[in-house]
Amino acid sequence: MGISELGTFLLAVAAALGAAAAGLGLSPFARTSPRIVALSGAAMTAAFVTVASAFLFLLIAYAETDLSLLNVYLNSHSLKPLAYKLAGSWGNHEGSLLLWLLMLAGFGAAISLSPFGDLPTKRYAIGVQAMLLAAFGLFTVLTSNPFAPYPEAWPTPSDGRGLNPLLQDPGLAIHPPTLYLGYVGLSAVYSFTMAGLLTGRIGSAWAKAVRPYLLFAWSALTLGIGLGAYWAYYELGWGGFWFWDPVENASLMPWLAATALLHCVMVLERRDTLKLWGAALAILAFGASLLGAFLVRSGIVTSVHAFANDPERGVFLLLLSLLFIGAGFVLFALRGSKLQQTARFSPVSREGAIVVNNLLFAVVLFTVFLGTFWPIVMETQTGSRISVGPPYYNAMLAPLALLMAGTLLFGLLVPWKTGGSGQYRRPLLVAAGLSIAGALALTLATGRSALALAGFAAAFLVLAASLLDLLRKGGFGTAEGFKASRLQGVTARSWGALVSHLGLGLVLLGITASTVFQGEVRAVLTPGESTRLGALEIDYISRKQIAGPNYIAEQDLFRVMKNGRLLTELTPSRRYYPAANQATTEVAIERRGLSNLYLASAAGQGLGEARIVRAHSHPLIHVLWGGVLLLAGGGLTAGFAKRRERQRAAAGKLQERPA
Incomplete structure (x- = not known):
């Protein structure tokens, strides 16, 4: 059996194992049997091993420039350095789909081995993830097989055509897999959400189950977007790092939805509220990932990031995407009314600030979606091509970013559940006043535009919020005052949130300074x-x-x-x-x-x-890159931190540590 037959066989087996796991996990006759959960989990683990074996064979074929595979012939060359030969395996439509399958199966195996989730929820989650694997596995085998043989009717090749030179770069070798970890990581969140809707159990337990997957996916998306911007900066030669390219936007949209979802999950875990927000955003985040995959592979946009120019395969991928997005929102419409809120909160509270910020995230997401897809709609309707570029996004998003930064500052200072006695008002007014005054002075002194004012004000507000959050954790504003020793009791999860917010402030500062003052x-x-x-x-x-x-x-x-x-x-x-x-x-x-x-x-x-x-x-371009690392690093810290007790004994009483 040659590598073409072996690879195709492994992919077919993986799709069959996914279908079997889906049948076991979603069968109405399985109920809550631990044996059924174990069997469906074992099928997913076997599927992961099978896909991993296929991916390993593809890597070997690329390393050896095996021209018996059409995919290797079209995307590799014997003179390429080994690292770029291997990167070429996922630098094309077929190979990237295999990488997508590998990660789908990997997250499915992780769900099956995870200790989180009750039996019914876990069984359904494995079943939904397995259905995704089976669907995309079948799509790969039938339309995008990376193991398709070199056609016998073609002339015998002396060497391959080689990978796109723009992709022969360390940044592009790392950027796609990192983004894929984010895209596909959101599939696990989607699977748990569908399971929670089916069982009616979306609450604090659901939030605890999805939080590690969500934080990992969000951090990978953050790092992947940052790597892509850095690659565009030093490789394309145009002097910028972000052009609002449709495929760039395709990575930003799921990040926006996942960021809003992160805050909902945090509230759900603590307060057991915002259940509808959490379920809707989870479906929306993964749906945005699927739409991004469609944009990259459909050929409806022209970009250096695009993997394929095949509308026919794009249609099948669009139908798959609409199927899973539609199923998610149909289930949400049918079952969402059963998600009862068990905690109430005042509009003037941290929960209220998170709701406002989520509404602003939704507006930003719609703005990016409109700018990305409106030219496509206009071209299909009128035949004329229009361009939506930086002026549109800057004018629309700069004031929204300023509002979101102010809401973040407010949310970190106001207590949970209720506004309390209003002790937050003075530090809020001082921090907001100093931030806006500083941004205004800097803008006027340099003769810059209102866009610069909004960017600097947003950056200073987020940085001020991070500083005040740190001071609050140390006891600032209490009778005892700030004590550095109190920071030793802050959980790693809280440190992760603080570091991410600090990174966001630096990203905003780096973007504004390097753009306005260049x-x-x-x-x-x-x-x-x-x-x-x-x-x-x-x-x-x-x-x-x-x-x-x-x-x-x-x-x-x-x-x-x-x-x-x-x-x-x-x-x-x-x-x-x-x-x-x-x-x-x-x-x-x-x-x-x-x-x-x-x-x-x-x-x-x-x-x-x-x-x-x-x-x-x-100027300050490295503040941007450093901010991206802090943003992603904070998410990983929060996602993988061990939970410690949030209480300490003092004078015979239990004192809750600062959150």
């Missing part, structure tokens, strides 16, 4: 000529040819001077990949503190020896 110059230069970027003089010195493992490069040498003193030398280049017959621009970046000097050079038609040189300065 310097840019474009010039057409030949060796011996120079241009200026602020106080910097950029001299074009020379050009040389370089031979890489699977490319030929033309490298330029630039010297950056300031007041006659050499600061650095930068070597941007242009690479040509003969196997793929494609060229790429490789930028040169010099880090200066928390900022970057960014230089790209490109050839132009009719320019001869001259080069189009683009130089940028990006």
Whole structure:
């Protein structure tokens, strides 16, 4: 049996095991039998082992450039470095679907081995996850088989065509799997939600069961989006990190829904309320992930991120997505009325602030959804293509971000359940006043726009909220006052939330500063000529040819001077990949503190020896990247922290630790 037959057989077996696990888990005759739960869990674990074996065989085929597989021929080349050969296995539609299947099966096995959830809920959760595996497994085998053989009627290949050169980069080797962990991690949350709706048991126990999966998926999405932005920044050569590309938006939408869901789950676990919000957002978050998968693979949008340009397969994927999204909301409509609220709260409370923020998240999500899909709708209706770009998103989202930041500050200061005696008002007014005043002064002093004001104010409000949260945990505002020793009693989960909020503030600050205060110059230069970027003089010195493992490069040498003193030398280049017959621009970046000097050079038609040189300065860009790491790291800390007792004995009384 060749690798094509073996791989296809393993995928078919995995789909069959998924169908069997779904039948066991969702059968109305199974009831609450522990044996049925064990059998369905064993089937999911076996499916994971089967898919993992298939994925391993595909990796081996790529490592060996096995041209008996059509997928390897189309996406690999013998001269590629081994790391990019392996990355090529998921750098295409078929291989990426196999990775999707691997993660679906992996989360299904995790659910079956998890100690969380009562028997009926766990059985249904395994069943729903197995149904997802069976559906996508069947789709892969019938329409997108990565083990399809090289056609016998085609000429015998001497080598493969090679992976898209833009994807031959460490960032792109890591970025898709990280995003997939987030997308598919939300499938586990979806499965538990469907199970909770079927059993009518969405409450604190449900929140405890989904919280680890949700935090892991949210952190992976955060890191994956950050890696994608970083890759676009240094690889594409246009001087930015986010262009509101439809496929970029496809990753942002589930992140927005998952972020709102995180706060609902936190309230549900503590207060046993916001059940309807939690169920609806869980379905919406996974639904947004499925729509993102459809966008990437349908061919209805053109993007460097897109895996496929096949509308026919896209239609099947859209039908699958609508099936699971529709099933979720139909079940929600039928069973949601049975989710009784067991706790009440005042509108002026932390729960009330979370509800307001969730409404704002919903508005942001709809704004991004509209900007992403409206051009597609208009093109299908009128045949004309319109563009929805940064001006629309900046104008719509900047004020919403400011409102959300203010709500976050309020929510971290106000007590649970009720507004209490109003002790939060003074620190709230002081923090909000200082944040807005600081942003206004900075904006006026630099002559920037209202957009800059909104961005800086939002960043300062979130940073102020993080600082006040830390002070509160240390006892600030109590009779004893702030004591650093009290921070030792703060749980790791609370530390994780604080770190994530701090990371969010830094992300907002980095985005605003690097965008609003960036310097840019474009010039057409030949060796011996120079241009200026602020106080910097950029001299074009020379050009040389370089031979890489699977490319030929033309490298330029630039010297950056300031007041006659050499600061650095930068070597941007242009690479040509003969196997793929494609060229790429490789930028040169010099880090200066928390900022970057960014230089790209490109050839132009009719320019001869001259080069189009683009130089940028990006203040505080590393604050953005550091904020992304803190944002994701805080989520992982909260998700995997061991729970400790939240009480300590003092003078014969139990004193609750700060939350």
